[in-house]
Amino acid sequence: MNSIILEEFFFKKSQQKRRTSPCNYKERYFVLSKAELAYFEHRPGKKPNLKGAIDLSRIKCVEIVRSDILIPCNFKYPFQVVYDNYCLYVFAPDKDIRQKWVCALKEETKNNNTLVPKYHPNFWVDGRWRCCFQTDKLAAGCLEYDPNQNASKKPLPPTPKDTRRLFSDPGELVVVALHDFIPQSAQDLMLYKHEEYIITDQSDPNWWTAQDKNGDTGYIPSSYVIEKSPDNLEAHEWYNKNITRAKAEQLLFNEDKEGAFMVRDSRHAGLYTVSVFTKAHGSNGENNPRVKHYQIRVTTCGETKFYLAEKYTFNSIPELIHYHQHNAAGLITRLRHVVSSGREKAPMTAGFSYGVWEIEPSELSFIQEVGSGQFGLVHLGYWRNVNHKVAIKMIREGAMSEEDFKEEAQVMTKLSHPKLVQLYGVCTQQAPMCLVFEYMESGCLSDFLRSQRGSFSRETLLGMCLDVCEGMVYLESANFIHRDLAARNCLVGENQTVKVSDFGMTRFVLDDQYTSSLGSKFPVKWSAPEVIHYSKFSSKSDVWSFGVLMWEVYNEGKMPYENQTNGEVVKALSSGLRLLKPKLASNLIYQLMEWSWKERPEDRPSFTLLFHELAELAEL
Template identity: 50%
Template sequence: MSDNILEEIFIKRSQQKRKTSPLNYKERLFILTQEKIAYYDFDSDKGKRKGLRGSVDLEKIKCVETVQPEPNAPQERMYAFQIIYDEGPLYIFAKTESIRAQWIKQLKKMVRFNRDLMQKYHPCFWVDGIWLCCQQEVKQAMGCKVLDGKNGFTSQQSQRRGSRKPLPPTPTEEKPGRPLPPQPPEQPPPSTGMTVTAEYNYTPMTPQDLELRKDEEYTILEMCDANWWRARDKYGNEGYIPSNYVVEAEKGLEKFDWYCKNTNRSQAETLLKTENKDGGFLVRDSSKAGKYTVSLFSKGGGETGGSCRHYNICTTSQGQFYLAEKHNFSTIPELINYHQHNAAGMVSRLKYIVSNRVRPPSIAGLGYGVWEIDPLYLTFIKELGTGQFGVVKYGKWQGKHDVAIKMIKEGSMSEDDFIEEAKIMMKLCHQNLVQLYGVCTKQRPIYIVTEFLSNGCLLTYLKEGLKQHPTNVQLLEMCKDVSEGMAYLESQQYIHRDLAARNCLVDGNGTVKVTDFGLSRYVLDDEYTSSAGSKFPVRWSPPEVLLYCKFSSKSDIWAYGVLMWEVYTLGRLPYERLNNTEIVDQVSRGLRLYRPQLANEKVYSIMSSCWLEKAEERPTFQELASNVQDLLYELQ
């Protein structure tokens, strides 16, 4: 046919939709058109196409990549490639490398504008209930290898869909009026054999772990897991270490105590005011990716109790750094050293280092490879509340590590499915996600053990926990935290399904973290899982969920807009005067939440962008995070 783009006879592997299904390999005629890739029975003697055996719509394709051949594979199965779509991987074997390359190139070109393109994939086959590359036992498990860009087409994709419109910068005394740079691409992981320096002490939790001593150097031997690396210390001891506890030696600012990574403006001010030293300072990440800010506490200027000033570190056209004009330096450490001795236009010189290095970041699990936790090592201290699945308690693991323990009441959860998923969820690790440490499944009720956050639920924190009226910066920082946690989930092809202020927690520093992501899939309560049920999150759901129960990352975007509204109303109930039936009717007709009094037009425009009727027109979380960052940069 004239509309056929490519046509070839390939060997197709059966999709093995059940673990017990036997594998088979059959020749099929594959035809690629503008809309789909289809495969047919083929009469090799007569050279004729026979009946259609299956097809995949191109718009549903998430990834096209090569597959490493299995050990001892016959010659006809050496040039495999995979097409990933909703139903899993379709494995195809080409006769030659050049034919395989031709098809992959053409397919990638045709799907480059698809939504939900993957960022990670499995380079090896799924065989008999296991991924050969990473040994994961769940077919839907996220990939273990990062793709180069989004299937190789990131830049074109952003041009086609239209990049977000940056918010116009408002000049302030703290930053120059120059265009803001684009967000830098994700850095590739460091190589094995490199030397790293420990930023924090780490006490081994399992016999496989290796002790870390702050500021000592270690050699990385293996990076088989994104969150845990195998390392050797200077005494020759080997074991696993949390990857976010170390930094590459002689690289970056992490080795300096004055650098407070992942600290926002409000947290910096709290640290400096608590220290209460004239000239106390720290350097933190700016809200604009790749930029840095010096936060300085001064008791001068006549303000009672002192005040905090924030100075953005600027860059000349030659790449030099400066805080004050005419005082340029090749590196940020040289700049800080100079201003430790000279105020040069600031309210004070940098006299005292204030650091947040006391508190290490969360780790993915309680030791390498640990996901099943012995309940004998748990101590229950107090009840925190009752959730959808049962009672939640604060406790200790091994008597010293703070944890939250969800005690799952029987009959509330599809337990076997969740236990399989928990192995994957433990690998999700981000500073704005509540870390899953493990599960206790050998008894009933089962326990879910997570990171403990001392300030509790965001909804309660908004209503009762704020010690004083929040500033615009504080409110926007809360939204930024959630957007960055959700952008990470989005990058891992993870849908939350129940995003709301009640499903976010706040740590002792005021950082907001998203929790309970994906758990709603395992609820067995019809009132909760049906859009007609009284427990269904109607007030946070878009029309496509209310009418058709169609969940996606775009339905999470809608819920994020409602969460922003909760933040800016300090915890009010969305559509508080309407019941669920009225909400379904009126939201479907175009009703949207009003602008909160604390939200200016720019903030409300971000909320409103989440509530577009057509799901595909809503922004991504990465775009939302960037827009919130831009607005926060203006306020700084």
């Protein structure tokens, strides 16, 4: 394939090229190259099946779709690709990803000879354009098309420059606070759970400017709020995003209450499942504790309706849940007790406050030494008060390039995701320099696996791999390379949640034995061939390392190539040998490992594709 620019899972609307074609929405894996926009059907364990391709030279217009209609799929941010006499509607999971693709597509097509002077900013629905009400599908557009607007050769950066700008969508963005937030500096704004706020600036992805009901403004962590919308499930306590079937069952059994329930993402993207616990009697008359899973279904014709039992349909999922909380109506029991995974605990923030990444030494309290790492000792401590537990890494002199790290620290603090260990900031005003991180109770993944060996279910091991892969999808999308992904560089927290740590840190290591592939400390056993031979790092070399990490997980912390030297490993890899299948790994899991260990980087999957494959296996 030609040089790939972008890859992403999206939903696409059927183009209904024939009058009798049904209207539907299907998930497809989109690949933008220098020559074409192609999309593939995802088939678990099989090679993706090409479903369509558009030569870039045929594209007449690429633009965001602005509409007020209900979008009946999980991805709510549409854009359009107009080509020949057709319009392809694509639905992205968020605004940033949509903007990245629109910019990239515009850049690649801005010099096409067939560009339209005007385009339709709204959908073609029910035989007319919603923007100008013309009934001819091929009618000229009603808004001037600017092929150069927002065009950029590069995708949007993960950490925008700190130039404040208003968000571009018309109208006010109203959000609801999911958690209380206590200001950490004079520039922050207090948040009260369940109260509404108006967002006036969201140029920084992690810290937005908000206005409260009294007219006061300040910075708030974006992860603490959710857009106010009747269709936004994340505002509800019963919704558990990205939780596996096995994890849902574990939480519901732990609750052990009749009618304990949650709503979670289904294994089929864009759909949802209600999981409910019951002690209803079995056929033998005895209690039979179990979890039932009901997929929330959507009507296929006419107005969009949601239902669990066909006789009871509703305009929205919250209405459906509210009804079944009071009526079983075809379910094994009514939905009585909400079970939520981690919703009571506020998420980590990118830094303690907006723009503050240098931490005062006097604000840190050292409690006890909890370990030692590549750079020095690690202490459990507190920031400012006993309520904010942190991990403090003390950097021993000569261990890393401190000046280089200081230059990058501000960028690294802005990398924020639930499956990354958050770097809060640095303390450089005294020696030794300290790095302040989120504290993870159960320590590094490799030690945790070894200490609990024999107690893990296969579902739990798969969940650990999913956690790591999810964090790496974020780093991949931010064009950030980890360079040293391994179980020793992942940490375990509450509910056995695994997070990726020490991303990008090897850039600052001054130890020649660690940075040279000839050194005994170099992580050869986790390194891709192009890293060993040419020091060529990329997201695809991270994918190779992730394959080895999966092997570690399914061997419960065993050292890869345990009895071989680095030299022997390099020789074995060059001859095509790979790690053997772990006993706890299924054939499909091992196939993903083998896919990650392809000799050529371009033959390896992206983290996005790997996550989708793992999610299918976990029946998300």
